[in-house]
Amino acid sequence: MIKILESSLFCRKVFARLITLIRSNKSVKEKVNKLGINNGDVWSATKDNEQYNELYSQYTTDFNFLVLGVKQKIGLIALKDDEVNKYFIKSCNELGVEYEVFDPTNEYFIDNIKKSDIHKFLVRPSHKTQHIRQMFFEKVEVIANDLNRFVYPSLKEQRIYEAKRASAYFLQTNNIPHPKTWIFYCKKEAMQFANKINYPIVFKTHNGAGACGVEIIKTKKQAVKIIKTCFDSYYLNKAVTDFRDIDYGYILFQEYINDVREHRIIKIGNSWMGHEKALNGKSEFMSGSGKNLWTRPSNEILDFCRVLAEQQHFTTMCFDIFEDKNGKYYVNELQTWFGSYNPSQMYIDGVPGRLVYTNNEYVFESGLYNYNNSVSLRLVDMLNTGV
Numbered sequence: 001m002i003k004i005l006e007s008s009l010f011c012r013k014v015f016a017r018l019i020t021l022i023r024s025n026k027s028v029k030e031k032v033n034k035l036g037i038n039n040g041d042v043w044s045a046t047k048d049n050e051q052y053n054e055l056y057s058q059y060t061t062d063f064n065f066l067v068l069g070v071k072q073k074i075g076l077i078a079l080k081d082d083e084v085n086k087y088f089i090k091s092c093n094e095l096g097v098e099y100e101v102f103d104p105t106n107e108y109f110i111d112n113i114k115k116s117d118i119h120k121f122l123v124r125p126s127h128k129t130q131h132i133r134q135m136f137f138e139k140v141e142v143i144a145n146d147l148n149r150f151v152y153p154s155l156k157e158q159r160i161y162e163a164k165r166a167s168a169y170f171l172q173t174n175n176i177p178h179p180k181t182w183i184f185y186c187k188k189e190a191m192q193f194a195n196k197i198n199y200p201i202v203f204k205t206h207n208g209a210g211a212c213g214v215e216i217i218k219t220k221k222q223a224v225k226i227i228k229t230c231f232d233s234y235y236l237n238k239a240v241t242d243f244r245d246i247d248y249g250y251i252l253f254q255e256y257i258n259d260v261r262e263h264r265i266i267k268i269g270n271s272w273m274g275h276e277k278a279l280n281g282k283s284e285f286m287s288g289s290g291k292n293l294w295t296r297p298s299n300e301i302l303d304f305c306r307v308l309a310e311q312q313h314f315t316t317m318c319f320d321i322f323e324d325k326n327g328k329y330y331v332n333e334l335q336t337w338f339g340s341y342n343p344s345q346m347y348i349d350g351v352p353g354r355l356v357y358t359n360n361e362y363v364f365e366s367g368l369y370n371y372n373n374s375v376s377l378r379l380v381d382m383l384n385t386g387v
Contacts (some may be wrong), residue, residue: 012236016243061367066380073098078124120150125351127162129245152382157336178331180255186232194223202254214237261323265305268316269381272355273346294347343368
């Protein structure tokens, strides 16, 4: 069923309401899972926390020792059903920090923030749908700019999070190396482009993680078809999280780069982690493949990301970097939140840990720094900011 949905836009549209029901209703989803259908989640095996018990016994990290200043009360802005809530509460309890949780869908959300004595807020923006993503940014922007509260990640980082058009404009404006991207709001211009471009090219939607809104366009015929879909009808991504979450009135194409390696480099405060992505043999895309190669990132790629982070004042960022056969780096995506079910996002010779840049070198420190889906490390960096 998943294969059919990925390959057929027509089937996605026909079954959209039913698929939305399955993927959004907890009880229905559980019944489907009992039938042996994992809802297309390639990371399902990675989420089994018991497999990491031995690592926890050897490499558990006490994040209390990383907090430099006073442990002030902090807030979380997240949907009430977001999994991050449990990690946030667990992290705060372990750090001995007072906390409060705010759901932005609540009618009294702004009033509750205004009444609160909390100054620092961890924000976990949802991208379930484009509508929800936009709501998050509108409200968080007001909190930061008009109420003068500290939000983490920064507004700049949130603005380009799961927003491929905004991200493309950001990369282009700042002359950051990236696969060339074309965004059309005029059908005629898009058709002219389809007539002259060399194939293959990559089609992407504005929102959508794990390659659910990505397709490789191999021929002019395919390009024309998807242009007509986006301008005369609408495009529905492969995840079908909501049958109303559609793309239309624009189209985004990206340069296809042959024979690339893809690296994931993660910065949270002064912690650096990373690994190489890989194909699983069943997918065209390394993003969302469910497979990683646990090799230490080179100093060259770490420097590439670190310099970019310093220039743009990034606090926490996941860099998905393409490396072509000539060793040139391209930023494929920048995501301030990332999938992180493994308690470590880097292993060197089987030992989990992080790299800290000090005295012009990257120093390895063992430990499970991605514990609690990276929330503990984020809270430490947020608490330390301004100290």
